[in-house]
Amino acid sequence: MGNDEAGGIPRLDRPYGPDQLDTALLTRGAVILSEAYSSEQCETFLAQVAAYVQEHPEEAEYAAGSVLGYFQGETTSTLHSLVGTIPCAPSMVLQKDIVDCARRVLNPLSDTILLTIAEYMARQPAAERQQLHRDTFSWRHFPGGEHPVALTVMAAMTDFTAENGATWVVLDSHGGAPDAQAPDWSEAVQAEMKQGDALLFRADLFHAGGANTTESDVRRIFSMGFQVAWLRTVENHALSVPPAKAMGLPCELQELLGYSHELVLGLYKGGDPKNSLKLA
């Protein structure tokens, strides 16, 4: 295990050992991967998002008024469904250490995994601290258990600091019902990270975005999730990445977007959804 710099959150340096990674995630609920993305990847991502928003101001407006945009509030800008619009999003999603980890830790409950969401968030000065919450609240009627059903990733596209609202997590708070009472704030620690670091946590771990108390430091996040394939995803990928768009994507990403099936779930005309790509 790497040093415990980030408020006791396990931190691993490259090359990340799969056993250490999975153990930290499954036992403590969260782990930080140092330099999961290079600075160049982060800068490219930010430049492509900025260019996209400039070319499509209506998308930023739509995002602000959307269910998730409204939930985030006025001091956070968001952009969703990045795969299919942001050229580098496929390679960001397919960060191998992260996807492989998701496959391993979700494997006890699912043969296939899906991308829950891939989004960009910019938390501006005056952004307030969120409530401690579990991302499994999306599937709140499903009881929690020993094995995770989903994994969340918060990747720092700019430095996460205590002042600009680095994500708070309550270590060891995983494993309960999605709507269980949140622990006391005194148990929460902040995931301070450098640009390119990624915080991975079980989606049933209590966490929250912090308050941005700075004058001008916008905290920029690439956030994504992975989940067992028998639960519905947050993003409806078939609409944002229809077959004609999905055809050109890497095979693994097609699977993560739902051009895949878990036994008889997700079939296309009774068969493999990949068949829809041949017809596109």
Ligand SMILES: O=C(O)CCC(=O)C(=O)O
């Ligand atoms: O801002 C963060 O670091 C965490 C965001 C989060 O948990 C959420 O938006 O649900």
